[in-house]
Amino acid sequence: MAKPSPTITTIAEAAGVSIASVSRVFNGLAVRDATRRKVLSAAERLGYVPNSVARSLKSNRTDQIAFAVEDIGNPVYLAMLREIQPVLRAGGYRLVVHSTGGDPAEEIEVLRGLGRRYADGLIISPIRMTGGLLAALRGLSSPAVVIGSPPADAGVDNVRADSRTGIRLALRHLLDSGRTRIGFVNGPLDTVPGGYRDAAFRDVLADARLAADERLVHVGECRRETGSEGARRLLRHPDGAPDALLCANDLIALGALDTLRAEGYRVPEDVAVVGMDDTDLAAVSWPTLTSVCLGSAERGRRAAEILLDRLEDRPDHPETTQPPAASTRSVTVEPRLVVRASTSGSDR
Amino acid sequence: MAKPSPTITTIAEAAGVSIASVSRVFNGLAVRDATRRKVLSAAERLGYVPNSVARSLKSNRTDQIAFAVEDIGNPVYLAMLREIQPVLRAGGYRLVVHSTGGDPAEEIEVLRGLGRRYADGLIISPIRMTGGLLAALRGLSSPAVVIGSPPADAGVDNVRADSRTGIRLALRHLLDSGRTRIGFVNGPLDTVPGGYRDAAFRDVLADARLAADERLVHVGECRRETGSEGARRLLRHPDGAPDALLCANDLIALGALDTLRAEGYRVPEDVAVVGMDDTDLAAVSWPTLTSVCLGSAERGRRAAEILLDRLEDRPDHPETTQPPAASTRSVTVEPRLVVRASTSGSDR
DNA sequence: TTGTAAGCGTTATCAT
DNA sequence: ATGATAACGCTTACAA
Numbered sequence: 001m002a003k004p005s006p007t008i009t010t011i012a013e014a015a016g017v018s019i020a021s022v023s024r025v026f027n028g029l030a031v032r033d034a035t036r037r038k039v040l041s042a043a044e045r046l047g048y049v050p051n052s053v054a055r056s057l058k059s060n061r062t063d064q065i066a067f068a069v070e071d072i073g074n075p076v077y078l079a080m081l082r083e084i085q086p087v088l089r090a091g092g093y094r095l096v097v098h099s100t101g102g103d104p105a106e107e108i109e110v111l112r113g114l115g116r117r118y119a120d121g122l123i124i125s126p127i128r129m130t131g132g133l134l135a136a137l138r139g140l141s142s143p144a145v146v147i148g149s150p151p152a153d154a155g156v157d158n159v160r161a162d163s164r165t166g167i168r169l170a171l172r173h174l175l176d177s178g179r180t181r182i183g184f185v186n187g188p189l190d191t192v193p194g195g196y197r198d199a200a201f202r203d204v205l206a207d208a209r210l211a212a213d214e215r216l217v218h219v220g221e222c223r224r225e226t227g228s229e230g231a232r233r234l235l236r237h238p239d240g241a242p243d244a245l246l247c248a249n250d251l252i253a254l255g256a257l258d259t260l261r262a263e264g265y266r267v268p269e270d271v272a273v274v275g276m277d278d279t280d281l282a283a284v285s286w287p288t289l290t291s292v293c294l295g296s297a298e299r300g301r302r303a304a305e306i307l308l309d310r311l312e313d314r315p316d317h318p319e320t321t322q323p324p325a326a327s328t329r330s331v332t333v334e335p336r337l338v339v340r341a342s343t344s345g346s347d348r
Numbered sequence: 349m350a351k352p353s354p355t356i357t358t359i360a361e362a363a364g365v366s367i368a369s370v371s372r373v374f375n376g377l378a379v380r381d382a383t384r385r386k387v388l389s390a391a392e393r394l395g396y397v398p399n400s401v402a403r404s405l406k407s408n409r410t411d412q413i414a415f416a417v418e419d420i421g422n423p424v425y426l427a428m429l430r431e432i433q434p435v436l437r438a439g440g441y442r443l444v445v446h447s448t449g450g451d452p453a454e455e456i457e458v459l460r461g462l463g464r465r466y467a468d469g470l471i472i473s474p475i476r477m478t479g480g481l482l483a484a485l486r487g488l489s490s491p492a493v494v495i496g497s498p499p500a501d502a503g504v505d506n507v508r509a510d511s512r513t514g515i516r517l518a519l520r521h522l523l524d525s526g527r528t529r530i531g532f533v534n535g536p537l538d539t540v541p542g543g544y545r546d547a548a549f550r551d552v553l554a555d556a557r558l559a560a561d562e563r564l565v566h567v568g569e570c571r572r573e574t575g576s577e578g579a580r581r582l583l584r585h586p587d588g589a590p591d592a593l594l595c596a597n598d599l600i601a602l603g604a605l606d607t608l609r610a611e612g613y614r615v616p617e618d619v620a621v622v623g624m625d626d627t628d629l630a631a632v633s634w635p636t637l638t639s640v641c642l643g644s645a646e647r648g649r650r651a652a653e654i655l656l657d658r659l660e661d662r663p664d665h666p667e668t669t670q671p672p673a674a675s676t677r678s679v680t681v682e683p684r685l686v687v688r689a690s691t692s693g694s695d696r
Numbered sequence: 697t698t699g700t701a702a703g704c705g706t707t708a709t710c711a712t
Numbered sequence: 713a714t715g716a717t718a719a720c721g722c723t724t725a726c727a728a
Contacts, residue, residue, distance in 0.1 A: 005463075005465075005489060007704090007705055007706085008705065008706070009705080017714080017715085018714065018715045018716075019705090019706085019707095019715085019716095020707085020708085020714070020715060020716080020717095021713085021714060021715075023706070023707060023708085024707095024713090024714085027707080030713070031713065031714080032713060032714085035713080035714080047487075049460070049463035049464055049465075050464060050705085050706080051464060051465050051704090051705050051706070052464040052465060052466045052706095053401060053404045053405050053410060053465055053466065053704090053705080053706090054405055054704070054705030054706040054707090054720090055705080055706055055707075056401045056706090056720095057401050057402055057405050057704085057705080057706070057707095057720050057721070057722090058705085058706045058707045058708085058719080058720055059706085059707070059720090060720080062401065064444070064466075072426075072429060072430065072433065073426060073429075073430045078420075078421060078426060081420060081421075081445075082420065082421045082447075085420065085445070085447050086447075094444050094446075094466070095444065095445050095446075096412070096442050096443065096444050096445075097429075097433070097443050097444075097445045098442075098443075099430075099433050099434075112397065115353075115397035116397055116398060116399060116400040117353075117397075117399050117400060117401055118400045118401065118412075118442070139395075141353065254632060280629070281628070281629070281632050284602060284629050284632050284633050285632050285633070285634065286633065286634025286635075287634075355720090355721055355722085356721065356722065357721080365698080365699085366698065366699045366700075367699090367700095367721090367722085367723095368698070368699060368700080368701095368723085368724080369697085369698065369699080371722065371723060371724085372697090372698090372723095375723080378697070379697070379698080380697060380698085383697080383698080398721090398722080399720090399721055399722070401720090401721080401722090402704090402720070402721035402722040402723090403721080403722055403723080404704095404722090405704050405705070405706085405720085405721080405722070405723095406703080406704055406721085406722050406723045406724085407704090407722085407723075408704080
């Protein structure tokens with residue numbers, strides 16, 4: 001006996017009222033007390049639960065937000081998710097999570113999916129800002145917030161990190177502690193943060209009147225192996241090993257630590273190491289890792305808040321003239337250096 | 349000019365065909381080639397995208413699966429999510445993620461939400477199996493899979509870990525390497541795995557003819573601080589420090605390592621340490637942590653597969669007599685010991 | 697092959 | 713305050 005879920009019609013009949021009254025009861029509209037009681041008791045008895053799909057069809061809202069990232073297993077994106085979830089929940093939204101594997105085609109697919117109106121809004125943290133992606137974003141009918149750095153004319157709300165300043169903080173810290181031969185292990189240059197980091201590294205060194213030395217720069221993937229390989233290579237520098245390694249993220253830094261340990265260098269005495277993103281791993285590694293916090297968590301939270309704002313602003317009657325679509329919002333979250341043992345002998 | 353999204357009606361008019369034909373084209377049903385072309389070109393021109401909500405209302409499917417856990421930031425649940433996502437994606441489902449904060453009331457709320465039919469199925473990994481939760485699960489109209497250990501008569505598909513065997517593996521490993529005074533830092537006893545671990549610990553010691561010593565057992569939360577405190581307490585044992593510490597999860601083990609290091613014990617020479625769950629942290633800590641892998645990732649994958657099976661079995665016509673509702677499926681994933689430096693001096 | 701029309705379960709606009 | 717009734721955008725008999 002597959003009980004066909006009761007609908008307002010079922011309840012209306014059972015309670016001897018019209019479907020309109022049932023609807024009113026469940027929407028908290030004005031009804032006589034007696035009616036409300038009849039409806040509620042019938043609903044209770046028959047186990048009625050409102051159908052959110054039907055409601056969505058009428059109201060044109062799904063109470064869902066999509067969150068799309070390259071890999072939800074990545075601690076950086078996870079940190080965003082952790083902050084986004086409670087904010088949206090408080091706003092009455094469910095969260096649909098997409099892990100796109102960094103494939104721009106699949107990211108665009110997610111955007112097209114949004115056109116199907118299964119979600120009321122989108123938070124996306126694209127790994128690469130391709131033209132197709134930006135076009136798809138622009139064509140979106142629902143509000144979206146980008147966590148990342150789209151070009152200013154992209155016309156989309158965004159929350160960005162400041163990896164330039166992050167690099168600067170890290171380098172200043174190293175220079176201040178007397179390091180002068182600083183190696184740099186970066187991730188792919190064709191990503192937005194990768195490019196920024198590279199430029200910032202060179203700028204800051206120039207400011208400090210230190211010559212750029214290509215043999216002190218290694219480019220690879222954002223993985224632990226890159227850190228190991230990069231460190232191995234940079235340590236072989238003809239003028240001797242560098243006295244510090246700046247790494248594009250914590251995973252790379254951990255790989256570098258592996259190599260340093262294997263090759264008998266002391267950290268931080270012989271070589272100081274700095275990571276980026278300040279993930280959980282930084283506090284756990286040995287020695288604990290100095291890392292630049294780029295504010296993933298805060299960026300997630302801000303993005304969610306901005307999206308909720310946009311969602312609230314949209315009246316139920318799309319015909320109504322909108323308050324002149326408050327122009328694109330762009331927020332930058334300040335980086336913060338978290339000093340731990342890998343650069344400062346003092347804490348264990 | 350808020351362009352009201354085009355619907356099949358718009359397209360039908362533009363293409364000079366009926367809405368049925370438009371629908372057929374988008375569902376890959378038989379239509380004359382000329383018709384298909386007309387429809388597709390109109391759709392392309394007007395930027396038509398099918399409305400998934402309307403489709404859901406008719407078809408009674410949402411193509412969404414809900415995944416509910418206590419805290420999506422917990423590496424164990426994250427490992428599940430990472431495996432679940434691609435499986436469901438391949439099956440054509442989106443993933444709605446709920447982080448309930450471990451509040452049974454909120455878990456039940458998620459289940460009630462399911463009644464609203466915003467998802468076709470559910471994977472849930474409850475931290476505590478309360479009666480209310482089990483009742484809510486039983487009352488569910490959609491298929492659900494529990495990652496955890498509901499009672500056999502709960503009548504719900506489940507994928508369970510075997511923490512008993514996990515504890516056994518860890519203890520055997522320690523005993524085999526000559527440790528005899530083994531401390532145990534456990535999490536809350538009123539959770540299912542917590543209880544199992546406690547019982548298993550005592551059983552295995554009894555099997556090995558070792559007396560249980562309450563002063564070698566510490567119970568706390570599943571947090572790093574518990575590990576530090578627990579280790580601190582157990583090290584003060586009147587007969588001297590234990591020669592091994594078994595910890596209920598990796599986080600606790602990291603806390604224990606902190607204390608051991610602070611108090612000058614060598615790991616593993618003086619005290620061996622074993623964690624559980626084999627999270628990313630285990631490979632990163634120093635020394636790297638021997639840990640019992642309870643198969644979170646595999647459990648996630650299996651749960652998703654089972655759910656997809658159930659979903660496939662359900663005919664579009666609920667009236668049709670079902671194949672006798674293949675009785676409840678219960679799968680147990682075997683634990684696996686991952687030996688690292690914290691118990692075996694040999695690897696670095 | 698195609699079109700007409702009847703729902704799917706709501707919400708919202710009318711009268712009453 | 714309540715009840716008919718018309719949407720919402722789609723799928724699907726049933727007819728043609």
